[in-house]
Amino acid sequence: MSPALHVRNLGGLLAAEPAWGWRADRELLCAHGRVLAIGAGVDLALRSLERDGEPVIVLDAAGLLAVPGLIDGHVHPVAGSVSVVPPGHGWTDTYLNAGVTAMVSAGELTFPGFSAAELTPDAAARLAANSAWAFGNIAAPPRVYAGTLLAVPGLDREHFRQVAEVGGKCVKYIYYPFAGRQWAGEVAAYTTWADEFGLVTKMHAGGTSYQGHSLEADAELVSAVAPRVLAHANGGPIPMDDEALAAIVARTGCHLELILGGSLRVLRELVGLLRERGELHRITVGTDTPGGNGTMPRGPLQVVAAIAGLGQVDAATALRCGTENVARAHGIPGGALAEGQPADLLLVGPVRGSSHTTVASALEAGEIVGVGAVVSGGAVVALPGRYTPPPAALPTLETA
The missing domain is CATH 3.20.20.140 (Metal-dependent hydrolases)
Structure with a gap:
């Protein structure tokens, strides 16, 4: 059984619901390859996983933003x-x-x-x-x-x-x-x-x-x-x-x-x-x-x-x-952060040394952002992303 992934200490996320845009949620939970819960629903979902004996891995986002892959x-x-x-x-x-x-x-x-x-x-x-x-x-x-x-x-x-x-x-x-x-x-x-x-x-x-x-x-x-x-x-x-x-x-x-x-x-x-x-x-x-x-x-x-x-x-x-x-x-799945969607996401932030302090201001100035982590199917597959310069902070994996 692949462990669930609890991403916490987010600086926010780009969500698809209720409308496409930035949300201030600080955590999300992935299980069985999909996004299980975002924000307020995470605690209840974690308790359910615990009752079922499912292991959970914790990814501390270090204040980075979550966006779709x-x-x-x-x-x-x-x-x-x-x-x-x-x-x-x-x-x-x-x-x-x-x-x-x-x-x-x-x-x-x-x-x-x-x-x-x-x-x-x-x-x-x-x-x-x-x-x-x-x-x-x-x-x-x-x-x-x-x-x-x-x-x-x-x-x-x-x-x-x-x-x-x-x-x-x-x-x-x-x-x-x-x-x-x-x-x-x-x-x-x-x-x-x-x-x-x-x-x-x-x-x-x-x-x-x-x-x-x-x-x-x-x-x-x-x-x-x-x-x-x-x-x-x-x-x-x-x-x-x-x-x-x-x-x-x-x-x-x-x-x-x-x-x-x-x-x-x-x-x-x-x-x-x-x-x-x-x-x-x-x-x-x-x-x-x-x-x-x-x-x-x-x-x-x-x-x-x-x-x-x-x-x-x-x-x-x-x-x-x-x-x-x-x-x-x-006509393919993915591309959005919402409950039930494939758990493909990135943790991103302004590149170390950028004059910009937010993802939005960096991109709107024409700068790429740094990829601190890549999650595919609910598993951490890159920490950090090796083909972008690093963001100012880097996420870390922990045990629950």
Whole structure:
């Protein structure tokens, strides 16, 4: 039996209920992989665990704030923690140590031997299904929601079923040619099948990727396809022009993913436009890594800081863009601190030596914060996070 985790001596937390925002609660309790109680409900829940003979570990937060674990909505996994472009091993653990507790595949397209030119419908479905199955069997954090079906002409309903059946989450338009007169009907069928099997449609935005094989999408094409998520809307790495992006914002309701490896100017403009429209809930965060951008363990945290600092968004909402918004856009659990939610959370504070004394003021100045602890599934998996500079105070584990 895994012990419960009692996090106490908090400086507050970013809660999802009763409304998204900061709360002054000083403690929370995690058990069986989920948040069991927050604030006033912790004492009663602890007594119940004691009656049942369940062990409890205590984590003294040293005044740090609890926030949901970050979710990277755009990764390109291959096999476990191995990356091919750039070559290396252990990248998922580095992201975990920068506060990323979950990530969503945007396609396993750096797999050795992968060829966009030779990607048949059966090959696309096999690659996605095998990836979803394999990553689904990995218990070590962070959670990787792998198995993205790369859209090509000729897919049928069975291909979508095969991928969804083993845990795939997305279907992505990146190589689909959009040629001839038949594509509109086929894409409509793909949307129907994706909805039927719970797959989220994503689309590559802007100029071609480093591989040089991806489609070049404009506003008309994006509006016609109507994906749920527009990948790296600020460029992956080359964005659409401002007029096209403004048209997409106005014509569609898609989520707009922002990454560090795109244009920060466009990031600022997109955030400002969505802020003015009252639609910040449409922003999600990713890294588009490993790949041409290399690896970016702090990428999601840096994008959150850019959304707050460059986009003039309050810190709580900026953090929501990198947590709950990503989970909601992709139909995965997590991204929120609330009773019953997955116990994936961070203890954070201003970095040691920062001129700012609060998490909110640091993020709103465009600074990242230090990760003092990472909790995944109710277990402390990093103390502190090794891929951010440390906060002024560090949490400690105790025995109950």
